[in-house]
Each structure stands twice: as structure tokens, then as C-alpha cells.
Amino acid sequence: MTAQAIATPKRRKYEQVLEGALAVFLREGYEGASVDDIAREAGVSKATLYSYFPDKRMLFVEVATRECRRQADEAEAVVDLTDPPEVVLPEAARRIIAFVISDFGRNVFRISVAESERFPELGREFYDNGPALLRERIGAYLAGAVARGQLRIEDIDLAASQFAELCKAEIFPCVCLGVKRSFNAQEQERIARGAVEMFLARYGTHQRHSAD
Numbered sequence: 657m658t659a660q661a662i663a664t665p666k667r668r669k670y671e672q673v674l675e676g677a678l679a680v681f682l683r684e685g686y687e688g689a690s691v692d693d694i695a696r697e698a699g700v701s702k703a704t705l706y707s708y709f710p711d712k713r714m715l716f717v718e719v720a721t722r723e724c725r726r727q728a729d730e731a732e733a734v735v736d737l738t739d740p741p742e743v744v745l746p747e748a749a750r751r752i753i754a755f756v757i758s759d760f761g762r763n764v765f766r767i768s769v770a771e772s773e774r775f776p777e778l779g780r781e782f783y784d785n786g787p788a789l790l791r792e793r794i795g796a797y798l799a800g801a802v803a804r805g806q807l808r809i810e811d812i813d814l815a816a817s818q819f820a821e822l823c824k825a826e827i828f829p830c831v832c833l834g835v836k837r838s839f840n841a842q843e844q845e846r847i848a849r850g851a852v853e854m855f856l857a858r859y860g861t862h863q864r865h866s867a868d
Contacts (some may be wrong), residue, residue, distance in 0.1 A: 669758040670860040672698045673705055677719050682759055686716055686767040686778075689868040720764050727755055728793055737797055741856060744797060745819070749848035752790070757839055762831050791816045807859045815859060822851035837851050 676698025680689045691712060695702045709715040731751040735744050755761040764782060771781030795816040801807040809815045825847060830836040839847075856862075 662768055669700055670708055672700055673708055673715070674699075674719055674722060677715050678723065681719060681767065682718060682763050685763070686712075687772050696775075701835055706755065713778060716767070717778060720768070720778075720782050721785040722783075724789060725759055727751070728789055732793065733771065738770055738804075739801060741801055741860065742852075744801075745852045746848055748794065748797075748819075749823045749851045750844065752820060753827060753839075753844050753847055755822055756827055757831055757837065757844075762837070765832070787820070790820055792821055800824070806861060807860050808861055814862065815855075819855050823847065 665687045668708065673694070675775050676696075677689075680694045684690075684693065691705060694712075695705045696713070698705065703770050705715075709718065730750065735747050737744065748820055764786075767784040768779050791813060795812045798809055798815055798819075799812050800806060802812070825848060827839060
């Protein structure tokens with residue numbers, strides 16, 4: 657039997673563990689999720705689960721990291737990163753909004769904040785693979801747009817963070833506090849459009865500068 661043939665079933669089991677863990681964490685929260693529940697949801701034995709992840713914290717970190725990166729990769733795949741900001745930024749805004757209001761985005765944020773005092777690494781990992789990864793990906797696009805003369809930005813990191821925050825206006829407080837969890841397409845588009853318009857008013861090359 658080849659090494660690849662041996663690796664395939666192991667990889668399949670690994671994927672089952674992550675998918676089962678994601679379902680249980682979202683349903684039960686971090687504290688309420690038991691290893692027994694995760695193993696049952698994944699269709700694997702506890703021994704198999706522990707062979708991949710010795711403790712629940714490591715499993716949660718991997719689930720959160722994997723899902724954040726998957727969504728970031730999907731967002732990049734649907735746009736041409738050489739397109740102008742007027743094309744790329746609206747799609748980026750819609751993706752950010754969709755993530756914030758999704759079950760995963762809402763719950764992984766809540767879990768990470770709730771457990772960050774006892775397990776600081778959970779908060780750090782979510783930050784590195786959530787907000788920091790988002791800033792990195794947006795920043796890379798903005799830097800390219802500046803180089804092409806499409807935007808005027810001196811502090812790329814700050815601008816990337818500002819754009820991400822603009823996309824959460826009105827939505828984020830409501831979601832975090834449970835005031836409102838569902839936003840229809842018109843509401844989401846309103847926030848996305850407003851974020852892009854304000855951002856381009858500040859950093860677009862067509863805005864009027866008093867020094868010009």
C-alpha cells in the first residue's frame with residue numbers, strides 16, 4: 657500500500673473531526689462542547705480525536721483558524737485584485753458583512769471573547785486569523801491600488817482597519833449584543849455602499865484636496 661493510500665483515510669478522518677467540531681462549537685459554545693459530543697458528531701472514536709488534538713483548546717483554535725482562512729481565500733478568489741477599488745471594495749465589503757452576521761462569525765467571536773481571560777491563546781489565534789488576517793489581505797490590495805495610482809494612502813494598515821470597521825457600522829453592536837441578528841439584502845447593501853463611498857471619499861484619487 658502506498659503512502660498516499662494510507663494518508664487518504666487519515667486525512668478524511670481529520671476532516672471529519674474538524675467538521676464535527678465546528679458543528680458542535682457553534683451549537684453548544686466552547687464550554688458546552690464536550691469531546692464525546694464532538695467525536696459523536698464527527699463519527700470517530702475519542703481515541704482518534706485525541707490522536708489529532710490532545711485537548712479541546714487546540715481543536716477550537718484549528719477550527720477557527722481554518723474557517724477564517726477558508727472564507728478569506730474564497731473572497732480573494734471571486735475578484736481580480738488588479739481591478740479598480742470601485743469594483744473590488746464593494747465585493748470585499750459584502751463579504752465582511754456576511755461574515756460578521758454569519759453563525760460562525762458571530763459565535764466564534766463570542767466564544768473567543770468569553771474564553772480569552774482563561775485561555776488568552778484562543779483570543780490571540782482568532783485575532784491573528786480573523787481581524788489581523790483581514791487587515792493583511794485588504795492592505796495588500798490597497799498597496800497595489802496605491803502603486804497603480806488608484807488610491808492615495810499613506811498608512812496602509814490604518815486604512816485597511818478603517819475599511820473593515822466601516823463595514824461593521826450599525827451591524828456589529830447589534831450582533832454582539834443580540835439586538836438583531838438578521839439583516840436583509842437591502843440592509844447589507846446599504847452598509848456596504850456607505851462604507852465604500854466614505855472610504856473612497858477619503859482615499860480615492862478623485863476627491864478634492866485643499867492642497868491641490
